[in-house]
Amino acid sequence: MDRAVPITLDYTLRDLYSDNDEDDLKTTLIYYPLQFGYMHESPSAKYVYGYTLQSDDEKAASSFAMAANMVPQRYAFSAGQMPLIILDFHSSNKRKEANRKACQIIDELPAYQLDIRRTFSQLIPNQQPTLTFANSPESISLASGARIAVLLPTDCLSHLPHVVHPETHYEILSKRGLALSGLPTPPSQVIDTGLIDSDNPVLLKEEVARMVESIDQRQVPFVVKLPQSISGMGTFMITTEVERGRVKTLLTEQFGMMLRQLNRSNHHLYPCSMVLQDFVTGPVVALSLFITKTGQPRFIACCKQRFDEQGHWIGGLISYRQQAKLRETFAVIMQMVADFLHSKGYHGPAGVDIVTDDRSGEQLIIDLNVRVTGTFHLGPLTGHFTKRGLFEAGMTTVDFPCSREKFEQMFADEIRNGSLIVSGWVHGESSQLNHAAITIGAREPDELEEYFRRIKAATLHS
Numbered sequence: 001m002d003r004a005v006p007i008t009l010d011y012t013l014r015d016l017y018s019d020n021d022e023d024d025l026k027t028t029l030i031y032y033p034l035q036f037g038y039m040h041e042s043p044s045a046k047y048v049y050g051y052t053l054q055s056d057d058e059k060a061a062s063s064f065a066m067a068a069n070m071v072p073q074r075y076a077f078s079a080g081q082m083p084l085i086i087l088d089f090h091s092s093n094k095r096k097e098a099n100r101k102a103c104q105i106i107d108e109l110p111a112y113q114l115d116i117r118r119t120f121s122q123l124i125p126n127q128q129p130t131l132t133f134a135n136s137p138e139s140i141s142l143a144s145g146a147r148i149a150v151l152l153p154t155d156c157l158s159h160l161p162h163v164v165h166p167e168t169h170y171e172i173l174s175k176r177g178l179a180l181s182g183l184p185t186p187p188s189q190v191i192d193t194g195l196i197d198s199d200n201p202v203l204l205k206e207e208v209a210r211m212v213e214s215i216d217q218r219q220v221p222f223v224v225k226l227p228q229s230i231s232g233m234g235t236f237m238i239t240t241e242v243e244r245g246r247v248k249t250l251l252t253e254q255f256g257m258m259l260r261q262l263n264r265s266n267h268h269l270y271p272c273s274m275v276l277q278d279f280v281t282g283p284v285v286a287l288s289l290f291i292t293k294t295g296q297p298r299f300i301a302c303c304k305q306r307f308d309e310q311g312h313w314i315g316g317l318i319s320y321r322q323q324a325k326l327r328e329t330f331a332v333i334m335q336m337v338a339d340f341l342h343s344k345g346y347h348g349p350a351g352v353d354i355v356t357d358d359r360s361g362e363q364l365i366i367d368l369n370v371r372v373t374g375t376f377h378l379g380p381l382t383g384h385f386t387k388r389g390l391f392e393a394g395m396t397t398v399d400f401p402c403s404r405e406k407f408e409q410m411f412a413d414e415i416r417n418g419s420l421i422v423s424g425w426v427h428g429e430s431s432q433l434n435h436a437a438i439t440i441g442a443r444e445p446d447e448l449e450e451y452f453r454r455i456k457a458a459t460l461h462s
Helices: 013-018 022-026 058-075 111-120 166-173 175-179 201-217 241-259 320-329 331-343 382-386 404-410 412-416 445-461
Strands: 027-031 083-087 130-134 147-150 188-191 222-230 233-238 274-278 284-291 297-307 313-319 348-356 363-369 392-400 420-427 434-442
Touching (some): 013 022, 027 058, 058 420, 111 420, 166 175, 166 363, 175 188, 175 363, 201 241, 201 274, 222 241, 233 241, 313 320, 320 331, 404 434, 434 445
Parallel strands (some): 027 083, 083 130
Antiparallel strands (some): 188 274, 222 233, 222 274, 284 348, 348 363
């Protein structure tokens, strides 16, 4: 297949970090799969996450694992020419010492590393991240004066200097933190645990019952959120009494797993709270922005989100013609978010999910993702698509039974003309499925939806 013209982004994370402060040229991204083993390396781990609590379906769990493995390349697609360290969770068991030598040839690299390098190779050379793999946290070497930016704080990186303190980052990522932030949100109730640790199994069982019982006290419809949810995982929509019963049963069975992660090093971070939030009807947008070191918000993109039948996030849509109007529409709430995050000492990328109440017209924040978002890259791709006459774009995550080579052959023309970009790809280890993030552009919304249908058909008939 003829190679497509290399992709040029309008700007990158490197440009954004260095815009107001040359010191931020030393920012180093460290990304890792969401289920990375070091995140729960001991019973005393400080930074714990409960977003896999509802994964009781084997197929869904496998798909989520592949999606989690794809996080580093998908979120770093618009990083630019800045240091990117990916924690290489395969190396300790699956690579020989010889393959770690600097003189290794590309054919000796593991498949997942080839996937990542292939994804970034689509970009022009001076917008590709400076990529290294670290096989352990202890092996990470930073340049003098460098600070790291991560998607989620984790214990194994706590010894390194961060752009924002890990405890602060954990707080502003949490659903509890948003509910108590003072930002405009739907009416919310925070249910905290009274436990300091989880050593007593009797008290643990009683605490699970007490917290889950609070779900009975709220009128439907409402939403139950675990404190560290992501991509719809750990968030439960309750619109009927049947769903209320189902969620109560699930949490009664599994919430104890979260409480067992509670310990004296993290109880002050409230890792095991629940948030009960009114469900507000109205149009929802996903706003991506970047907060500069001086606290100014830079608008990146405003998108609609796409979810699967289980309510899990699978991508988003952007209309480039509408971006100027959307930027103006949400300018006030964007500034409020920037002021709040700046007051916490944060600067960097962030995403805000905003619902406009059908009844009052009020703009309310239903989620705050203080990191790069899944649709962030659609902003830097504006020029790439619009100069081709493609004013509608979107990204979807899908499982494919075919190889990347076969998929790219199937869509060779679209890749050549720049309307299709493989913005992430991972091989499944325990099945024949591959998981991919596909970004596409079209002239009109109907054409974009037809494009999505063609890609979905490829997942069934390839």
